[in-house]
Amino acid sequence: MQPYLDFEKPLIELETKIRELKQYSTTDTSFSSEIEKLEKKAEKLHKEIFSKLSRWQRTQLARVPGRPFTLEYVNYIFTDWFEMHGDRLYRDDPAIVCGFARLEGEPCAIIGHQKGRDTKEKVYRNFGMPHPEGYRKALRIMKMAEEFELPIFTFVDTPGAFPGIGAEERGQAEAIARNLREMAGLKVPVITTVTGEGGSGGALAIAVANRVLMMEYSIYSVISPEGCAAILWGDGGMAPQAAEALKLTAQDIDALGDVIDDVIPEPSGGAHNDPEAAAKNVKEYLLKNLNELKYLSPDELVEHRYQKFRAMTRIQE
Amino acid sequence: MAWFKKSKAPLPKASDKKVHMPEGLWTKCQNCQEIIYSKEIERNWNVCPKCDYHFRITSQERLDLILDKDSFVEMDVELKPKDFLDFKDSKKYRDRIKAAIKKRAINEAVICGEGTINELPVMVAVLDFGYMGGSMGSVVGEKITRAIEHAIDHRRPVIIFSSSGGARMQESIMSLMQMAKTSAALMRLKEMNLPFISVLLDPTTGGVTASFAMLGDINMAEPRALIGFAGPRVIEQTIRQELPEGFQRAEYLLEHGMVDMIVRRSEMKDRISQVLRMFFKS
Ligand SMILES: [Zn+2]
Numbered sequence: 001m002q003p004y005l006d007f008e009k010p011l012i013e014l015e016t017k018i019r020e021l022k023q024y025s026t027t028d029t030s031f032s033s034e035i036e037k038l039e040k041k042a043e044k045l046h047k048e049i050f051s052k053l054s055r056w057q058r059t060q061l062a063r064v065p066g067r068p069f070t071l072e073y074v075n076y077i078f079t080d081w082f083e084m085h086g087d088r089l090y091r092d093d094p095a096i097v098c099g100f101a102r103l104e105g106e107p108c109a110i111i112g113h114q115k116g117r118d119t120k121e122k123v124y125r126n127f128g129m130p131h132p133e134g135y136r137k138a139l140r141i142m143k144m145a146e147e148f149e150l151p152i153f154t155f156v157d158t159p160g161a162f163p164g165i166g167a168e169e170r171g172q173a174e175a176i177a178r179n180l181r182e183m184a185g186l187k188v189p190v191i192t193t194v195t196g197e198g199g200s201g202g203a204l205a206i207a208v209a210n211r212v213l214m215m216e217y218s219i220y221s222v223i224s225p226e227g228c229a230a231i232l233w234g235d236g237g238m239a240p241q242a243a244e245a246l247k248l249t250a251q252d253i254d255a256l257g258d259v260i261d262d263v264i265p266e267p268s269g270g271a272h273n274d275p276e277a278a279a280k281n282v283k284e285y286l287l288k289n290l291n292e293l294k295y296l297s298p299d300e301l302v303e304h305r306y307q308k309f310r311a312m313t314r315i316q317e
Numbered sequence: 318m319a320w321f322k323k324s325k326a327p328l329p330k331a332s333d334k335k336v337h338m339p340e341g342l343w344t345k346c347q348n349c350q351e352i353i354y355s356k357e358i359e360r361n362w363n364v365c366p367k368c369d370y371h372f373r374i375t376s377q378e379r380l381d382l383i384l385d386k387d388s389f390v391e392m393d394v395e396l397k398p399k400d401f402l403d404f405k406d407s408k409k410y411r412d413r414i415k416a417a418i419k420k421r422a423i424n425e426a427v428i429c430g431e432g433t434i435n436e437l438p439v440m441v442a443v444l445d446f447g448y449m450g451g452s453m454g455s456v457v458g459e460k461i462t463r464a465i466e467h468a469i470d471h472r473r474p475v476i477i478f479s480s481s482g483g484a485r486m487q488e489s490i491m492s493l494m495q496m497a498k499t500s501a502a503l504m505r506l507k508e509m510n511l512p513f514i515s516v517l518l519d520p521t522t523g524g525v526t527a528s529f530a531m532l533g534d535i536n537m538a539e540p541r542a543l544i545g546f547a548g549p550r551v552i553e554q555t556i557r558q559e560l561p562e563g564f565q566r567a568e569y570l571l572e573h574g575m576v577d578m579i580v581r582r583s584e585m586k587d588r589i590s591q592v593l594r595m596f597f598k599s
Binding site: 161162165167168170171173174177180181182183184185200201205207208220221223228232233241242245248253259306309310312313314315317 | 396397398399401402404405406407414455456458459462484485486488489490491492493494495496497498500501502503504505507508523524526527528529530531532545546547551552555556558560561564565573574575
């Protein structure tokens, strides 16, 4: 069973009861109407819970441990994948995976944050928090994609760039800044999908794209709700309030009108309930967006990307 | 601008940090603790004559220090930030904006314009730490982008003086996007072979460091300025380890190859002038 969240508890209890009844019903058919009734109830409860999720609950969904990560999307969506390692300067950063593969037969580059499943892998992947070498590896692969005229797909799912001594020493800020500038000049199509957590500069450093898509239960924010709460409320425990104020859900950001291009629907209850179906939706949106960008020349792609971010402004009249 | 672990102890607000301005007849240096005649500090570029500590100065004082007298023409003076998210923590963002405008007598946390340095025309932007911690919201990003685009159109070098806590939380995702917007403008500046000097002042952290402030062809810093991606408290809480002496100070960044030179305030104008003339043929 998938790990579940607090607000899903009544639903999980109901579903467990249905499962138990179903086991008995193989020997006793008198349960069948009861099961039907409970299933209807479960369906209603599910709708109820998911139709009025708070922003904090959506944040928890975006972080749910069973959510598909970049390598799963790669597995479901692309073929012919091989991974590339290292920034050629310091080391390989497992918190960002890079490589090449084919989308419907066409070669492309893939870059994405990678979290871990079990404790050991979580530590290995540093919880999806890259060091500068991760961003420098990503840039190396993006430049390579540009050289060989391949479109770039990036997948964003990080709490943020890692705040540590080594990261600072090796220029975390410089690595992120350089990516922002260099991505702006890439002469190939760049399409970003925020699959889980879009954690501030650490997310943006691989997300200066022609098209930015967000999964239905993903978030994208300048700071984590916990961090925002600690600074503005003086109490990290006020994260639910901070999440409300930050308006960080895919729906909030879509409503701004000019930051993202599409919200990709997820299977009922979230991508973790059916990763394959989630990946199928992602693939559909990637193909649609790539097709629309195909008609732009290299210079037009750069201009298109520049104008997209250039327009993001809110001024008091 | 970073991943925080849940903390029990409330963090002090970056914007509440007292900017130690010499006021009154005597000033106590926060570095060496000496009590010094205020006029003496002022005459010494707002630098402590005993220990060389560089006091924080306002954006207006910075411009006076760097540009030729009466050469500055400010641009986009009127642009004010907008509370488009109705952001509210203990205070409403719109009230914070009003208070900042009143306190600093400027509309946003950056002053941009044209001026001359030893007669060389330049585009200059100065972030104002006293205005909401010099944080970058969409108007700060817009003004800096316009300044860079103006420099491209008129073939001027760009100098940006940064002192900032990072991206402005009250504008959420729109603040984050300013990092991409300003960096993209610098990509264009670079294509036009126009020099960009980034001067990092105390303190420069978060989304400002991780965008235009680290992208100088020449990165300069004032002595002992705190410069980093994550703030020292966040790092301490994350790794649960004490930070090394001098960590994230200008001298540390010089040692680790992140800035080209540390420049004392008294020498800043002439050094900028010298550097620009090396690369720029007007
Ligand atoms: Zn002193």
